[in-house]
Amino acid sequence: MQRWRHTVYAIVEGGQRGYPPGRAFDLFLVTVILVNVTAIVLGTVEDLPAFWHGLFSHIEVVAVGAFTVEYVLRLWVALEDPRRIYRHPVIARLRYALTPLAIIDVVAILPFYLHLLSVPIDPSVAVLLRALRLFKLLRFTGAFDLVGEVLRNERQPLLAAAAVVSVALLMVSTLAYMAEHEAQPDKFGSIPAAMYWGIVTLSTVGYGDLTPITPWGGALTGFPVVLGVLCFALPAGIMASGFIEELRRRDFMVTWHLVAKVPLFQRLSAARIATVASILKPVRIEAGAQVVRKGDAADAVYFILTGALEVETPNGPVVLGTGEFFGERALLDSGRRSATITARTNCDLLMLQAADFRHLLESSPDLEAEIRRIAAERGAKSRQAGAESPASA
């Protein structure tokens, strides 16, 4: 039972981590979501021939079936989450069921079951709830986590910007109400009505259904509106910059995991690995350029971020790709490069210079001892295997 659960967990949650059956599972669900949401959207077009509406009903049944199975599976394997805090299986599952994504999963299939149970539900509301299924997509692209993280990180500036925007909106709307409510009582008859105009204007949508007609109102569209438009640009700027910064932070985590995979560094603590990751220097190499040459002094180790490189070995070329590294010998002794390595494509590498690394070692003799020991072990293993990995160039 528990073994089964573990396997299902790997499939259901492993797609993002690149586990192939997990990716197939994700791909299947993404397809169902896209087809189903398209059917829901087109289902509101009443002139379509009855054939299509029939098809859409069938798609709905299949999709709700798939989503129900998915939900039950996720609930079942919630116990396998290594980050779970509560040990009791019921509490752990309840906790999962209360996460935002799990709630959306339930709410999005609810209209179908309510309809089955003949519970009356407003068709408009049903459409809205069913459309929520698109949110499930965000789980698979990682965008849900990403946006959540950005909102959390930029909480303070966004709140400050929201306060500025609210004040700007109220001030501009009140001014418009003052100027226009006598000339256009049907359009600017109250501040809430003027606020509709304010939002449409300050967001620069500018439908033109409400426009100032008095000279005062026209003049008003000048200075304060320009200021208001500036204020409305603030949250967009903050969101965009927060988004980009969070993506850079994730790039750093990728680097971190890359470093953590190197045998030499595997036993280091998280912070120590972060230090190593932060002294890596990004290097971009053009396709065709030689990164290391046989016989050169080995003075740096390289981690491959993107691109492919070719190692010239006596047994023909060996290709290294994203996530691999080469030249680690440089960190242990000042030997010579044993092979020439050429960039096949434009490559982004991270270079750890031996000198920087030695500088780091000086400040922590412990790390040095550990590395000497690991290196000795590794050398012994290497001699045992009678071969040398191309990564030791």
Place this chain on the structure above:
Amino acid sequence: MQRWRHTVYAIVEGGQRGYPPGRAFDLFLVTVILVNVTAIVLGTVEDLPAFWHGLFSHIEVVAVGAFTVEYVLRLWVALEDPRRIYRHPVIARLRYALTPLAIIDVVAILPFYLHLLSVPIDPSVAVLLRALRLFKLLRFTGAFDLVGEVLRNERQPLLAAAAVVSVALLMVSTLAYMAEHEAQPDKFGSIPAAMYWGIVTLSTVGYGDLTPITPWGGALTGFPVVLGVLCFALPAGIMASGFIEELRRRDFMVTWHLVAKVPLFQRLSAARIATVASILKPVRIEAGAQVVRKGDAADAVYFILTGALEVETPNGPVVLGTGEFFGERALLDSGRRSATITARTNCDLLMLQAADFRHLLESSPDLEAEIRRIAAERGAKSRQAGAESPASA
């Protein structure tokens, strides 16, 4: 009397600094402001039942009462402001009364008292002045200071951008006036009228109430308008980037205050603390990772920006949170870590490497002597207390 004043000052001005009674006071006022402004906004909707308009009047009375008390309190405790320059109580209070926020506070409650005194006041103007109460919100979010600081910092680029925008606006409007004033004398009859079109167009609001109809006017909406739109994007870009930069500067101040709180650094001068703050390296640790391990060489001290960490002590886990630090022993001797510390949540830490710190000490022997002395004192105190803080891991 003076003790009372000091207590009231702590409550009235201490919310931003996290003093709990001050936060309660702020929360109360924020609630009153939001309820009151909502009532003012809805009060302009004339079709609402009389019950609501009655309720709004009551809210107004309560809110004005609260704001009046608040204003009097702030005026009273203005003497406690540690940054005040003038010693004479009347001058110090007058000076406070003339700050922009204090003026807004008075102006926003003025219509109520003028009405009470039967001074005739235009109802539109009264609504506008009352709506100013929303500005009070900015005091509590810190957004008022923030925007002011950004405007001050980016003064020069904003002025340059404003000059560029003005010239672009006048040129585009004059061209539109030339092209259209014969075809549409009612809409483009003068340059000021064309400038209304210019602002609506260049800010990309684009209502569509004024549009070019002549071929020349249409062609005009091409090249110069595109250039003009580019120019209008400048101030928004400057504001957004200034906003983000100011927030980063404030993050630095948070770091600075974090460092200033460490006993070792408390007696350093402001500039020396800034130096320490600037050599701190940001490190992001994922939930579950070990930051330091018992028995490792202690080679860095960590300051917690966000997140929680758990120290494994013989008496069970101890949790460290934002603003705390650990591992400071590393700066004094090259001892071993006495406990393992694990990240409970994703954490942002600032790491001060012993090597960097020693490098700093080399250039200022004074600082070293001071630290040796403080460390000796602290060690003695620690031995006296017979215990060791978890922060000394």
Place this chain on the structure above:
Amino acid sequence: MQRWRHTVYAIVEGGQRGYPPGRAFDLFLVTVILVNVTAIVLGTVEDLPAFWHGLFSHIEVVAVGAFTVEYVLRLWVALEDPRRIYRHPVIARLRYALTPLAIIDVVAILPFYLHLLSVPIDPSVAVLLRALRLFKLLRFTGAFDLVGEVLRNERQPLLAAAAVVSVALLMVSTLAYMAEHEAQPDKFGSIPAAMYWGIVTLSTVGYGDLTPITPWGGALTGFPVVLGVLCFALPAGIMASGFIEELRRRDFMVTWHLVAKVPLFQRLSAARIATVASILKPVRIEAGAQVVRKGDAADAVYFILTGALEVETPNGPVVLGTGEFFGERALLDSGRRSATITARTNCDLLMLQAADFRHLLESSPDLEAEIRRIAAERGAKSRQAGAESPASA
């Protein structure tokens, strides 16, 4: 004669460099420009009473007089420009007369003289040429140079973005023409007409005078328009980022000039000063904090970017402001601070740490020798004067 010319040159061109009579001259001209342009703009409002139109005519005469005198003066003193290349006075002046700003100066006053000489000129064109006077403003704010520099620096990305935008515009317009030219032959009858729609849409102005009405046209406003809007956002982003970068570069020049003013550095070459400027660390000090304390080791020199600081001297406090520096003694010997210096306002300082500076000296023994010599000279001078500047704290 030449002495007079030199004095006039200092007044006419010295405003930007802070020479007081030059600033008065600039202020006078800026006032004339603003008043005159306002008069030109309002002069197109035909309903204004005759009095105003009369006033505007008088303003025009005075303004053209002032601008003519200004132009002649600038032409006369063009010989004094230290950067001029041609020695012959006529050629040097001709060269000045052909700079963009000088051409605008002539063109902007031309309509007046043409009218005087009874040369017929279209009144619309005359208004346009007169409105060009606003461009003169850009000379005084430095915005003209700034925008020119940004366009020059970002030439390549802007050209690439312009190519992308043109292709996007043509493609979207051609698609709209295909979809709509049969349904709306009056609005989308040709590609040029559709391009008017394309510009209005892709710049997000969106008047709404031309909108797609066919289902294909509606669908078209979807994907390609969203892509097109993205492309149109490129040049705005490039301009804004180029603007901010250029302003940062100018900040560096301010630092450079600040460093170049320090007696110790005055004889260094430009590149050497740039090196010193680049190792300065920005430090922000809050009002009230002590930057250096009497008796501390003098280990850094500070340059004041913004804000004011107070030196406690036996003769009372001395205030230091923007552009001044203190603590330079730290670069010469490792003496003690002779006074405590406190920040009066929030200050942005640049700190040059003695250690960094010594590191720089190690790599260029020449610089060290030069500094020793200057320091010796300066010490002698200081002893002669019998006083020590507060900047030597």
Place this chain on the structure above:
Amino acid sequence: MQRWRHTVYAIVEGGQRGYPPGRAFDLFLVTVILVNVTAIVLGTVEDLPAFWHGLFSHIEVVAVGAFTVEYVLRLWVALEDPRRIYRHPVIARLRYALTPLAIIDVVAILPFYLHLLSVPIDPSVAVLLRALRLFKLLRFTGAFDLVGEVLRNERQPLLAAAAVVSVALLMVSTLAYMAEHEAQPDKFGSIPAAMYWGIVTLSTVGYGDLTPITPWGGALTGFPVVLGVLCFALPAGIMASGFIEELRRRDFMVTWHLVAKVPLFQRLSAARIATVASILKPVRIEAGAQVVRKGDAADAVYFILTGALEVETPNGPVVLGTGEFFGERALLDSGRRSATITARTNCDLLMLQAADFRHLLESSPDLEAEIRRIAAERGAKSRQAGAESPASA
């Protein structure tokens, strides 16, 4: 034959690399494209006199002729591409023919030949295909590669943003459909119709042909639309920042190539050159400033990014420009500057300090030996030539 092919390859593909006959070839084609596309665009204006339409036909014939020749030439010389992978000439050419730019080249001239062969083709489609010729422009500005590279680099964030935008669009459109489809069944009758409104609104185009009229719909234009507009700003921000970052990366490649051209560095591996390039410090020098002075210690080598400098030599001034470097002697011995070098214009230089360089050498004794050897060779050559290049100042 092969020699001819090589020459033609140099002309056809060498324009971007600055080969003069290649630039002439590019200029000719760019002119033909611009004239031809203008003719195509104006050709859709039906009221133009017959003369023009005749002229446009002639332009079409000439242009298609030129493009056909260009296509055949490019296909012929595809074998010369040094990056080609397949050796077989037919496969190599087929591979070229299937690149996006080559496909566009064919498709854009197809309508002409189809018309010649009397194959019926919809005139609208023909116009669209012919308008594709503008895409050819992107080849010459490098913008095609640039946009492709940005899309590739920012793939992940753009996908995440696209998911967020799609969800926001569907949610806002569904809400609008719910609120408005009863009040305005002709405009908001289905979700696809509401999505047209959603795109027009969230991209802030805001035509105003569809606007909410119910109170609920109006309220809706508030909160979710503001959020949606924020989401729509994400991809624009990512594109702009990716564009700027890619341009910076290309600047780094320019630096890299600049460094790679220095004789001293020519034999280094790509990664080693990248290291040298990354320790270069940008320095901006104002026109007229002295960069090095005769007799100073030679402690840095300078690479010229932009601007011109003047070397004072006994034989009169020698001018150095973009791509040149000076002061390389500083890397070999600590000699004295042999000439004063002054900036003629504002210059952007890259400075390689001798100290940084020596620091680099310490960590790779190999590099040092190589440099000593090259320096010895170069010195011998210099003595042979009996002259010294001004770049050795």
